Amino acid sequence: MLWHTLPRSPALPPLYWRAALKRKITGTTLPTSGLHCRVQVNPEAVAAYRKVCGFAESPMLPATYPHILAFGLQLQLLTAREFPFPLLGLVHLSNRIRVFRPMGGVSDVRVSVHTRNLQPHAKGATFDLITTVEDSLGLLWEGESRMLCRGVKLDGEAPEQSLPAPNTVNELTRWQAPSDIGRRYARVSGDYNPIHLSALTAKLFGFPQAIAHGLWNKARTMAALHEHLPSANIELYVEFKKPVRLPGEVILLAGAPGSSGELQLKGSGDIEHMLGKWQPIA
Template sequence: MSRHWHDLHSPASRASLYLRAASKRKISADRLPGDGLRCLIGVQPDNLAAYRRLCHFADDGRLPATYPHVMAFSLQLQLMTADDFPFPLLGLVHLHNRIEVLRPLGAIEGLRFAVYTDNLQAHAKGGTFDLVTEAEDGIGLLWRETSRMLVRGLKLEGGADEPAEDEPAALPEATRWYADSDIGRRYAKVCGDYNPIHLSAASARLFGFPTAIAHGMWSKAMALAALRGHLPHSGYAFEVGFRKPVRLPSEVVLSASEAGPQGTLRLDGHSGVLHMVGHWEPL
């Protein structure tokens, strides 16, 4: 596909983007737009410090591998609330997230981001597409994220069966943490993701959840921070699939392989609830 790029001086305000998201409730088409957005976005030191505290990352002079996702979040919102984007933002479900760290994320004051959508496919519950975010410095590409999103109710030709989800093997416990009832609001304040399903039980019930649920990218960031000694500084991918949501408040247990060039992880709750599975590997 020949992609048409729009270069921005800065993303639109999040308040205006959320108003646009709230106004769209129906699927309007079954094709992804061919446009992408690009923008230079600077690191905000106070926000970075707050993110490190929230997700338990050490201040080692490098950006946490999940932090460029936070930097690019408004740009992602702008892409998915544009007039030509066919799906309502508030109905999307984040199924899977892969982050690739191609080069070390140190000594960075800003990054040039590019965001676009790709790979629309049929799914048993509708359809999926990939939201791709890439970050460059003055040398070239150094970070990439691919988020697979589910569009419930989308009808595409050549329907698909729901993919089988294998139960991952038991692993040694690495750590555990308590996701308290306000972690969704605290994450939203730092990262800008104010999806109502994360903010309170009352707002979550409007979307069919009995309680608020933790942000998937908070769970991934907490796992990445806990496993920082397992990973190199660069040249790796860290990939997770989101299973059952973490209902707030609750305790979760992270289990993982031993440190090494590749390994697997899982995040479990009580009563046998599996929240997240994943792995890391060299690029």
């Protein structure tokens, strides 16, 4: 892996423009290089994120917050000329995070991003976007987002990968996903994907109404599960199913508190939005 070090997290507006202009698949090989840079944690930005995602005040960073620290680097990586797939239209299938140590007192970190594991899929091809966060003591946090690019032709069989429906979960809580949550999440995350912002912009991409961001669904779920979960040595994995249309109500079902368990996010009419599990890091 060849690493390029950036002096700071990239500015987002030029990257949005680059993403908007690239609409074609230009290859079937992932880049062999990654990006990293040092990032400062801004307490005011963390507080705004907590408010949007429902996290209580705490000296610990929310387990999902490193996604926000990495977003500029991820956008630069996925809009680079050598990256073969257009960013607009990628589908986030699943997300895994690992919290190795308690994330208290985190202020200055090194964030790294790269891609790997290109595989055939029934609808195209998938790859993993890997993000790591290191502090002065070493690896603190790792994230793995599986992304689908439709229309890519790869040789080979598509591997079957899906969580079974949980059978030991009960309703824990429910909440409203308001019509403006996509815009509010965009302001704290930097992710202004049109499918999340309004019905008008979502319709341009084939959605009848705006849908909630998958990582907001996961963050809101982690906030609701706060009392259930250990603060470190934990792996949290979710698969995104049917999108949450805005506005809408979602219901969180979960197993008993402990070092491992299962979760399910459902909507009206028993629609399944997200499946997940947590467990100690192997």
